[in-house]
Amino acid sequence: MLSEVELIALIKAGDINAFDEFYKRNWRALYQTAYRSTGSSDDAKDLVQTVFINLWNCRYSLQPDRYNASYLFRSLKNSIINFHKKDSVRKKSMDNLLYVEYGDQYTHEDNLIAKELSVVIEGEIRELPKKMQEVFILSRQQNLSVNEISEALNIAPRTVKNQLSNALKILRTKLGIF
Template identity: 40%
Template sequence: MAIYSEFSDAELMLLLSGSDGLAFAEIYQRYTGALFIHAYRILGDEEEAKDVIQELFAVLWIKRNTIVLRTSLSSYLYSSVKNRILDLIAHKKVEDRYVRSLGRFIDEGEYVTDQQVREKELSELIEREVALLPPRMREVFELSRRDNLSYKEIAEELNISDKTVKKQVNSALSILRQKLDIAFLCAFFLRFL
């Protein structure tokens, strides 16, 4: 009966490629402790280190027929552990960024989105109410608020007095205020129905 602990790494890999379970067990026994310590030193987390080592040996068994060593078995195993740790760290960074991004969206996104929707609705409501103003009053109001013209500039453009412009703007604001107050009250009460 063969004593697997006496075989070299190269002999064990040859036997492993032929699906020899005892060769796999010997490789596992020979390297698992040192690889675990190596992984644990880098990761600082016992469970993550165990997972890395378990995954490494699972892949070693699955790919046993296709693995071609260009260096020693120990170099291959240590490189594999290092690569798995780097993948794990990269995955954790991506995951952390995603979680932070999701957290920001939850914290700020809903508020921003809700606020933007409300601002858009309010803007549309104001536009509808301005469109319902009498034509001359709407024209004066739009020149005042949208075009930022002074009362004097509006009076000159429309060939009316400054007092008429002031009265038209004040009337428009009064009408809009009343209609918007009613709309806000309705919206407020509809939320509680």
């Protein structure tokens, strides 16, 4: 059985079998770490896949004598951080699109426009396909997480994310005039 350093040297040389062996040795530990962070099997698999794709893509710059297992976990950690940043930004941008606060800083005309926009948004939400509408309402109006929605509707977390993403695209397109 080859050592990790020997596998890295073979991977650097482009040996796909060495890469496969390296993948098999390290996949489970990375997956478990990603799953604990995301709570989603699909997202964890995607993150681990990204780590290995990145490793393969930069194989020529690997230094076998300097390589250690913490490289993979650092790469995974960065992928997880980016994943959470993107998820947070997505949710914030939609919240900003859909929820308008009413306050003293707004004029009477601003409040009327906001109310009109709210009615239009609600109408567009009702126009979404039934399952997409249900997922969207659970996420944005009842503030449920992807995993909570997944469990409540008995669908995969990836399906929930896809439904939310598609709903946002549809709403942005239809609400572009505002």
